[in-house]
Structures are given as C-alpha cells and as structure tokens.
Amino acid sequence: MVRYRVRGGNALRGTAFIQGAKNAVLPMIGAALLAAKGRTVLRNVPIIEDVRRAVELAESVGAYVELHESERTLVIDASRLTSAVLPAEIARRFRGSVLFTPALLHRLGEAIVEGVGGCNLGSRNLDFHYLGYKRLGAVVDEGETVIHVKASGLTGATLYLDTPSHTGTENLIMAASLAKGTTVIENAALEPEVLDVIDLLTKMGARIRGGGTGFITVEGVDELHAVEHTVMPDRLDAGVFAMASAITGGDLNLVGTGLDLGVVRYKLEQMGVEFAPQGAVLSVRCERTLRPINIITDTYPGFATDLQSPIMTVAALADGTSYIHERIFDGRFALAGELNKMGANVEVDGNRAVVRGRTPLTGTQVTAHDLRSGIALVLAGLAAEGETVIESGYLIDRGHAHLAARMRALGADITREISEH
Ligand SMILES: CC(=O)N[C@H]1[C@@H](OP(=O)(O)OP(=O)(O)OC[C@H]2O[C@@H](n3ccc(=O)[nH]c3=O)[C@H](O)[C@@H]2O)O[C@H](CO)[C@@H](O)[C@@H]1O
Ligand SMILES: C=C(OP(=O)(O)O)C(=O)O
Missing domain, CATH: 3.65.10.10 (Enolpyruvate transferase domain)
Structure with a gap:
C-alpha cells in the first residue's frame, strides 16, 4: 500500500x-512494437507506474526493453515478438495496455486481450477501436472476458469515430500505418499527445496527413523502422x-x-x-x-x-x-x-x-x-x-x-x- x-x-x-507525458509515452511504447528490426529509443520518459506496467507488458509479448530510470530513457527492441496474449494480470492495471493491439495484429496476426485497465471513471467503451479494426479487415471475437482480434493483413478503409476517442485515434492510426492502401479517419482526436505520436510514427516511416484537423489520412507502408524520439x-x-x-x-x-x-x-x-x-x-x-x-x-x-x-x-x-x-x-x-x-x-x-x-x-x-x-x-x-x-x-x-x-x-x-x- x-x-x-x-x-x-x-x-x-x-x-x-x-x-514527459504519460498519454504520449504509452502509445509510443505500443508503436515501438511495430518496428520489426532495430532498437527504438524514447527520451524524456516519465518514471511512473504506468510506464513500468507497459514495460512488463512489452516484455511479456517478447520485446527486449531497457528502462534507464536516471536517464529517463527507454530502449525497446521488438525484433522477436513471441506472444500475442496481453495477460490480464498486467493489462488490467493500466489503460495504455489497449495500445498494444495494433502491433500484435500486424506482427503476429492476432491479439488476445485478456483485459484492459485504467482509471475507474464510469463507462469506458472500446467499440470504436473494434469497429475500426473490423472495417480494416480484422475479425473481432468479443468474449465475456477475453477479446480476440485476428487478421492476416489489414486493408485501408474509411473510418468514423462517433466521438474523437484519444486512444481510439492512436490505435486506428497505428493499425492503418501498416495496412494496404489508404485509410481515412474522420472525427479523429486533436490532443497534442496524439500529434506527438503521429510525429514518432512519421519518423518511423508512416505516411500520415491531417493530424490536428480531425480528419486523418494514412497511406499504408510495408514496414516501419526503429527511431529515437523525445516525449513531449x-x-x-x-x-x-x-x-x-x-x-x-x-x-x-x-x-x-x-x-x-x-x-x-x-x-x-x-x-x-x-x-x-x-x-x-x-x-x-x-x-x-x-x-x-x-x-x-x-x-x-x-x-x-x-x-x-x-x-x-x-x-x-x-x-x-x-x-x-x-x-x-x-x-x-x-x-x-x-x-x-x-x-x-x-x-x-x-x-x-x-x-x-x-x-x-x-x-x-x-x-x-x-x-x-x-x-x-x-x-x-x-x-x-x-x-x-x-x-x-x-x-x-x-x-x-x-x-x-x-x-x-x-x-x-x-x-x-x-x-x-
Ligand atoms: C492512456 C490515455 O491516453 N488516457 C486518456 C484517454 O483515455 P481514453 O482514450 O480511454 O479516452 P477516450 O477518448 O477513448 O474516451 C472518452 C469517452 O469516449 C467514450 N468512448 C471511447 C472509445 C470508444 O470506443 N467508445 C466510446 O464510447 C468513452 O466511454 C469515454 O466516455 O483520453 C481520456 C480523455 O481525454 C483521458 O482522460 C485519458 O487520460
Ligand atoms: C483517465 C486517466 O488515465 P487512464 O486513461 O490511463 O486511465 C488519467 O490519466 O486521468
């Protein structure tokens, strides 16, 4: 206690x-897992419990992660992902766990979400995330406690969010970045942290336009590479x-x-x-x-x-x-x-x-x-x-x-x- x-x-x-911003670094850790080669370096990382949980979660799916606390730096090598399961005992402890799904989907063809945590603030739905994955071609099997998302490659589509969900926007941008063709996300979130994540993905090789306008276009690319980025x-x-x-x-x-x-x-x-x-x-x-x-x-x-x-x-x-x-x-x-x-x-x-x-x-x-x-x-x-x-x-x-x-x-x-x- x-x-x-x-x-x-x-x-x-x-x-x-x-x-450094919690709500920027968590999606960035998820984004780092999209790079199949090399090491991602994140600087100005806040040494908070959510980051420790995100490190544990990344390690649990096979990534090699170093958290250098006094340098506030994370080094993430995701070249060998080995598990598509986001285990309940870690994932239920923080909301940011939801941001690991796109990488697992692209890298391993599936994500098995045993739970998602975060602050208890009333209803916190994820329907925009799952509807978006489905429109990109994934199959989403929503069980009582476990959600199974499967796809053998995603294809660009037009997506619409009923309200501009913060992590929903980040997840759909990540999913679209390695999909075939063009994705349009309407009513996307405008938060500065979302723009910082777009900056990181752009450095990684993603092709994203319209950040901050509510109307985002993503041209899918074949691969994303590991880069260095300083968290806002x-x-x-x-x-x-x-x-x-x-x-x-x-x-x-x-x-x-x-x-x-x-x-x-x-x-x-x-x-x-x-x-x-x-x-x-x-x-x-x-x-x-x-x-x-x-x-x-x-x-x-x-x-x-x-x-x-x-x-x-x-x-x-x-x-x-x-x-x-x-x-x-x-x-x-x-x-x-x-x-x-x-x-x-x-x-x-x-x-x-x-x-x-x-x-x-x-x-x-x-x-x-x-x-x-x-x-x-x-x-x-x-x-x-x-x-x-x-x-x-x-x-x-x-x-x-x-x-x-x-x-x-x-x-x-x-x-x-x-x-x-
Ligand atoms: C890790 C992270 O970045 N957390 C932030 C993120 O949470 P998070 O991304 O979870 O918040 P959202 O923007 O998704 O949620 C806002 C509202 O939209 C609803 N909704 C959302 C998604 C969905 O698929 N369906 C749906 O109905 C939720 O129930 C909620 O009422 O944005 C919140 C709102 O700024 C912040 O309080 C959190 O600090
Ligand atoms: C709601 C919050 O966080 P999370 O989405 O990570 O639960 C918050 O930071 O206030």
Whole structure:
C-alpha cells in the first residue's frame, strides 16, 4: 500500500521540472512494437507506474526493453515478438495496455486481450477501436472476458469515430500505418499527445496527413523502422504544479520544453492566477484571493477532463460558487465526497457539480479513487490545515513521477510511505 502524507501551509517556490507525458509515452511504447528490426529509443520518459506496467507488458509479448530510470530513457527492441496474449494480470492495471493491439495484429496476426485497465471513471467503451479494426479487415471475437482480434493483413478503409476517442485515434492510426492502401479517419482526436505520436510514427516511416484537423489520412507502408524520439512534456503534470503554486500563494517556474497549458491557463487566469512566460520557462503565481470559475470539460482544445478533479480543489479554495460540468466520463466525481471530508462544500448532481467556496480545508484521512482525484487530494492537503493522509497512493504513482521528491524540493511538506496494509 502506498500512501501520501501532506502537512499543509507551505507556499511552493522554485523551479518545477515537468515530466514527459504519460498519454504520449504509452502509445509510443505500443508503436515501438511495430518496428520489426532495430532498437527504438524514447527520451524524456516519465518514471511512473504506468510506464513500468507497459514495460512488463512489452516484455511479456517478447520485446527486449531497457528502462534507464536516471536517464529517463527507454530502449525497446521488438525484433522477436513471441506472444500475442496481453495477460490480464498486467493489462488490467493500466489503460495504455489497449495500445498494444495494433502491433500484435500486424506482427503476429492476432491479439488476445485478456483485459484492459485504467482509471475507474464510469463507462469506458472500446467499440470504436473494434469497429475500426473490423472495417480494416480484422475479425473481432468479443468474449465475456477475453477479446480476440485476428487478421492476416489489414486493408485501408474509411473510418468514423462517433466521438474523437484519444486512444481510439492512436490505435486506428497505428493499425492503418501498416495496412494496404489508404485509410481515412474522420472525427479523429486533436490532443497534442496524439500529434506527438503521429510525429514518432512519421519518423518511423508512416505516411500520415491531417493530424490536428480531425480528419486523418494514412497511406499504408510495408514496414516501419526503429527511431529515437523525445516525449513531449505532460500538460496535466504542468497543470497540477500551476495549481499547487496558485493555492499555496507560491511562485513556481515551470520547465518543460514547449509547454502549452492552453485553456487551463486561461481558466486559472480568470480565477486570478498570473502566468508569465519567460523564454522557455513559465512562471505561475497568485497573490490574491481566488475567484470562482465555470468549467465544462471537453476533448481538446476544450478543458481536459483529467484536470477536472484538480481544479475542483482549486474551486473549493476560491471565494464564491463554481460550477463544473463533466462531459467526457459519466463517473468522474469521486473526489467530491473526499474533499467534503476535508471541509469542502461540493454538491454533485449527475454530471454537474457545484462547489461553494471558500471553505477552510482541514487535513484528515482520504482515499484516491483514481489518478486525478488522488492528485487533487494532494493539492487539497497542501492548502489544508494539519495533516492529510491519502490512501491508495499507487493510483497517483500511475501518472506522476517522483511526486513527493519534486514537491519537497519546492518547499512542500509531503512524504510517500509504503506499508504492508
Ligand atoms: C492512456 C490515455 O491516453 N488516457 C486518456 C484517454 O483515455 P481514453 O482514450 O480511454 O479516452 P477516450 O477518448 O477513448 O474516451 C472518452 C469517452 O469516449 C467514450 N468512448 C471511447 C472509445 C470508444 O470506443 N467508445 C466510446 O464510447 C468513452 O466511454 C469515454 O466516455 O483520453 C481520456 C480523455 O481525454 C483521458 O482522460 C485519458 O487520460
Ligand atoms: C483517465 C486517466 O488515465 P487512464 O486513461 O490511463 O486511465 C488519467 O490519466 O486521468
């Protein structure tokens, strides 16, 4: 059991180093398995539990993988894949496991998916993935627990996503990259991480046009080769550090190549947070009482659902009533009950929440129900009086690298503990 212990009241000051993006590196590990020769090198890899699970999963299908933690570098040799099975005990522990299917399909002619994990956020369907594979010529056998996808070569087709699924877009681009002929993906996801994956695949030899337009065309090629790529910075990690600066009255300099917080920055500015880009560094501070905010989550370039829980904590500390409308997932308000235990006043009605601030927060024992509610509780702990103990800290470690050490370096009083129970 991992738990985080936070004693609130310290302002966070200094330079925060933003990790590489979880939601870019996971599809990249899946993409590396498409290369039948050579070694792929991924740099700026976040040392998070999801990456460790992805390494285990890649090894379980026969890839040779080196994770050089202090160099934040992965070396992946997928020249000898030996198993088409994505075993339940690893695959059920992270969502990114879904991104291994295209490589197994192309390299071994089948993928046997024993399970897919990820944050528990209500329904998380995969129908767009499987419908897409079918339209490319695969046979998909959806059993009670195991899904078997088979194909002796894929052929390009026109695909349409009902909503622009993030991993769905990545999977269908990977599947189309080695298919015969042209594939068109309509209503594709626009997320920057998807564009970073397209950059990697393009370096590998894939022919992909239209990234970022919602309308992607892929001309299939015969093979993809192993290359080197640097993972983009994690805008969710950056958003969390910006919020930590804001709610503690701190002053942080965020460092992460080409960091772009988009709408998150504008929403925090509406709340009174000041951002000052200084060349490659983004400074964040807040010297005034926070104003309340309205948030509607959406696919990119809308407000990212993954920062909805963290901004709920910020809203609880703002002076007035904030409104949050969650439009991506139907079960992403598990944070509300935990925040209320700390003294917040959050009322949930379906996919809408009303946050009445400002209420003083007091430390107590709380539970992370998913990665982002976990990090939102760390934020609450930083601003609370007394000690906050956050159970189920593994969920936080799924997505944030060396969190306690990075926050301690900025003045936070936070420790990460491991116990038997
Ligand atoms: C590893 C990774 O990149 N995870 C991210 C990815 O998850 P993930 O790719 O799983 O999220 P999707 O964009 O696919 O899902 C968004 C919504 O679409 C629905 N849907 C999706 C696919 C499908 O085939 N059918 C369907 O109905 C889901 O049930 C959900 O309600 O995007 C989410 C939304 O930005 C983020 O919260 C996750 O951090
Ligand atoms: C929902 C998330 O992750 P995953 O899709 O990996 O479960 C997240 O990062 O908040």
